[in-house]
Amino acid sequence: MSTSSNPSPAPEATTPGVIGVFDSGVGGLTVLRALQTQMPGTALHYVADTAHAPYGPRSADYITERSLRLAAYLQDQGASLLVVACNTATAHAIAALRQRWPDLPIVGTEPGIKPAVAASLARVNGSAGRGRIGVLATVATIASARYQDLVSRHAEGIEVFSQPCPGLVDLIERGQLDTPELHALLERLCQPLRDARVDTVLMGCTHYPLVQGPLQQALGPAVQLLNIETAVAQRAAALWSEQAKPLPTAHSLRLETTGDAAQFQRFVQQVLGWSSAQAAGIQV
Known part of the structure; x- marks a missing residue:
């Protein structure tokens, strides 16, 4: 497998009407589920x-x-709109993707600092909040300039507590969605946010909604827990409708992984309940 950092531009799409979606692993399936809900009948390639x-x-x-490699592959397979269903990839790579393919509609997945601030302020006005939000995200997302810019632009007058979550994605990728190890890790990660007395917590990684129940339990019932998958799907739907030429849609879902296809397929079938889903392994 080539490791060049400058993949060649993808050929012209030969199969119109496909939305390409990628993530580091299974987390982007939460975005995929929202896309299916928002855009029923649209062909999706994950x-x-x-x-x-x-x-x-x-x-x-x-x-x-x-990210450049995956985007090029998806376009080669017919994608005419791209959804980066990964907060970390969006934070570090979306500028490079848009520079490489300026005419390709690309939707990123970013921590929704602005809606989290609005939700917290609404609770303050209703006497249920303190104007303090927490953000659960990967180490790379929190360290990125894009994340810091979001906080500086949208969190004026609000205290933001950024909590890195090393190890959480690993457990979710291994299917540990309700195990003692997961609960213990969530307790450790949420303790600083409980100590800070936050009223609203944003899930800043698409993996985290897969453990939303245990997360809410660790934070406590008084904390409002937010995700952004619906907003991403709505943005993709808006861009899709703006395509210069109407593109055909079809009831199709193509699932691929660079890892173990059987394991990925089991995860999709068991966790999302898509019993008929099939997955294939690829090298990109």
């Missing part, structure tokens, strides 16, 4: 880069290189 997951501990250059 790639889980499981062989290179998690992205959180990786360098910015590595994350960008993988």
Whole structure:
């Protein structure tokens, strides 16, 4: 497998009407589920880069290189709109993706600082909040300039407590969605947010909604827990409707992974309940 950091531009799409979606692993399936809900009947092609997951501990250059490769592959397979269903890849690579393919509609997945601030302020006005939000995210997302810019632009007058979550994506990728090890890790990660007395917590990684129940339990019932998958799907739907030419849609879902296809398929079938889903292994 080539490791060049400058993949060649993808050929012209030969099969119109496909939305390409990628993530470091299974987390982006939460975005995929929202896309199916928002855009029923639209052909979706999802790639889980499981062989290179998690992205959180990786360098910015590595994350960008993988993102460029996956985007080129999806376009080669017919995608005419791209959804980066990964907060970490969005934080480090979306600028490079848009520079490489300026005419390709690309939707990123970013921590929703602005809606989290609005939700917290609404609770303050209703006497249920303190104007303090927590953000659970990967180490790489929190360290990125894009994340810091979001906080500086949208969190004026609000205290933001950024909580890195090393190890959480690993457990979710291994299917540990309700185990003692998961609960113990969530307790450790949420303790600083409980100590800070936050009223609203944002899940800043698409993996985390897969353990939303245990997360809410660890935070306590008084804390409002937010995700952003619906907003991402709505943005993708808006861009899709703006395509210059109407593109045909079809009831199809293509699932691929750079890792173990059987394991990925079991995860999709068991966790999402998509019993008929099939997955294939690829090298990108």
